[in-house]
Amino acid sequence: MALTGLFFLFYLLVHMYGNLMILMGPEAFDEYAHHIRTIGEPMVPEKGVLWVMRIGLLASLVLHVWAAVTLWRRAGQARTNRYVMKRKGYGNFYAKAMRWGGLAILLFVVFHILHLTTHTISIGEPQPTPSQRVVESFSQWWGVLIYVVAMVAVGLHLLHGIWGAAMTLGLNTSLKRAEQIRFVSILVATIIVVGFLIPPFAILLGLVP
Amino acid sequence: MRLALRIWRQDGPQHTGQMVRYDIDGVSEDSSFLEMLDLLNEQLIHKGEEPVAFDSDCREGICGTCGVVINGEAHGPERTTTCQLHMRSFKDGDEIVIEPWRADPFPVIKDLVVDRSSFDRIIQAGGFISANTGSAPDAHATPVRKEDADRAFMAAECIGCGACVAACPNASGMLFMGAKITHLGELPQGQPEREARVVSMTEQHDHEGFGGCTNLGECTRACPKGIPMNVISQMNADLRRAGFGAR
Ligand code: HEM
Ligand code: SF4
Numbered sequence: 001m002a003l004t005g006l007f008f009l010f011y012l013l014v015h016m017y018g019n020l021m022i023l024m025g026p027e028a029f030d031e032y033a034h035h036i037r038t039i040g041e042p043m044v045p046e047k048g049v050l051w052v053m054r055i056g057l058l059a060s061l062v063l064h065v066w067a068a069v070t071l072w073r074r075a076g077q078a079r080t081n082r083y084v085m086k087r088k089g090y091g092n093f094y095a096k097a098m099r100w101g102g103l104a105i106l107l108f109v110v111f112h113i114l115h116l117t118t119h120t121i122s123i124g125e126p127q128p129t130p131s132q133r134v135v136e137s138f139s140q141w142w143g144v145l146i147y148v149v150a151m152v153a154v155g156l157h158l159l160h161g162i163w164g165a166a167m168t169l170g171l172n173t174s175l176k177r178a179e180q181i182r183f184v185s186i187l188v189a190t191i192i193v194v195g196f197l198i199p200p201f202a203i204l205l206g207l208v209p
Numbered sequence: 210m211r212l213a214l215r216i217w218r219q220d221g222p223q224h225t226g227q228m229v230r231y232d233i234d235g236v237s238e239d240s241s242f243l244e245m246l247d248l249l250n251e252q253l254i255h256k257g258e259e260p261v262a263f264d265s266d267c268r269e270g271i272c273g274t275c276g277v278v279i280n281g282e283a284h285g286p287e288r289t290t291t292c293q294l295h296m297r298s299f300k301d302g303d304e305i306v307i308e309p310w311r312a313d314p315f316p317v318i319k320d321l322v323v324d325r326s327s328f329d330r331i332i333q334a335g336g337f338i339s340a341n342t343g344s345a346p347d348a349h350a351t352p353v354r355k356e357d358a359d360r361a362f363m364a365a366e367c368i369g370c371g372a373c374v375a376a377c378p379n380a381s382g383m384l385f386m387g388a389k390i391t392h393l394g395e396l397p398q399g400q401p402e403r404e405a406r407v408v409s410m411t412e413q414h415d416h417e418g419f420g421g422c423t424n425l426g427e428c429t430r431a432c433p434k435g436i437p438m439n440v441i442s443q444m445n446a447d448l449r450r451a452g453f454g455a456r
């Protein structure tokens with residue numbers, strides 16, 4: 001759970017960096033989109049690196065979901081009689097947020113691949129280049145809205161996920177350490193959410209050519 | 210004080226239970242929560258009704274026998290045991306919902322009383338050290354670093370009440386288990402069995418049907434002794450040392 005989750009986090013950071021390229025104009029972004037398909041050529045075939053990444057992500061996803069489902073099922077079996085009254089707070093909130101939120105992110109990823117990788121779904125008019133597809137999609141307010149909702153779900157998931165990964169890896173060794181881990185999870189989650197949302201809003205507000 | 214109580218009533222392990230409402234008057238703010246229940250039971254007996262079964266022993270917060278979920282919080286609103294909770298933490302006219310610890314490894318025996326022998330079996334699986342019999346060794350024969358001793362004492366505060374399981378959305382027993390593992394693992398006497406301990410205790414824990422930790426922290430919040438979550442991280446670190454992978 002921790003290792004696959006951290007691999008996703010690494011991927012998100014790379015992905016976010018790539019998305020920010022759109023601020024430097026459509027050529028830079030299209031060049032980048034082309035480049036990730038040709039990294040290592042001719043030593044590795046076209047889309048070689050991309051496919052290694054895709055397979056890695058898929059394998060991680062399977063393991064991540066398998067672990068989550070196991071924990072969910074065990075929790076259900078460990079308390080078959082529910083409480084009449086439950087405290088409201090961090091734990092009870094994230095117990096739901098991680099599971100339903102994780103499911104929401106999964107649905108978003110499917111939608112997202114159909115949208116920008118296979119171009120099966122288009123937001124606005126279909127467009128020929130990656131940069132034009134992105135600009136067209138985020139010129140629609142509802143296109144931005146879908147991505148905002150998804151990023152909030154990702155942010156919440158990371159907020160608790162990074163903390164949880166540190167716990168599992170045995171990094172929480174003192175009260176002071178716990179505070180530092182909390183701080184890092186808030187920082188990283190914020191960077192990811194803000195970083196991913198800069199391009200959509202920049203486009204919506206007409207700041208990207 | 211006048212209170213409206215809603216209490217879980219269940220005849221036995223094989224029965225289904227339900228919440229029953231009781232109105233009670235004349236409760237002193239200075240009485241403890243359990244004394245309030247004693248008062249209720251006297252009135253019930255007077256009326257010829259079955260008194261509410263609940264557990265307690267020391268009534269001074271050290272044995273871990275008492276413990277009910279009050280308004281959705283294990284041991285109620287204060288950081289203490291149910292027996293050390295006082296009625297001044299409530300207001301006149303309050304409605305108070307009282308339930309037993311709810312976790313399948315803690316089956317209800319009657320009303321608010323649960324069977325926590327699953328905790329005993331976890332201790333039997335590894336919560337011990339081996340020592341030679343004979344005359345007691347000198348107190349200073351095995352030096353212990355101050356920091357290690359402090360952490361061991363901190364973890365040793367756990368009284369095995371089970372509030373961590375009751376509060377956990379996964380009904381996991383890992384705060385309790387982590388406390389025992391940290392307590393013994395910080396001391397030189399705990400080293401020989403350290404790796405075997407964490408493995409067999411974890412296996413027993415899972416075998417008893419407790420859930421897995423998802424690092425939510427409801428346990429720490431409910432713990433009357435304030436055992437911190439880093440004991441769970443310590444358990445994970447020891448598991449890794451013993452050759453078990455990350456989950
Ligand atoms: C505002 C946020 C995001 C934007 C603008 C965005 C944009 C894109 C674009 C343009 C592509 C296609 C790249 C290409 O065809 O060359 C892509 C692919 C992808 N994105 Fe995102 N993305 C966002 C957030 C996310 C998030 C949060 C996740 C995961 C949790 C994610 C997961 C993926 C995946 C799995 C792919 C497919 C990779 C592949 O081609 O195998 N994206 N994204
Ligand atoms: S860790 Fe705290 S809540 Fe859990 S059994 Fe020990 S004293 Fe009770």
Ligand code: FES
Nearest residue numbers: 266268273275292
């Ligand atoms: S009765 Fe002993 S801790 Fe409450």
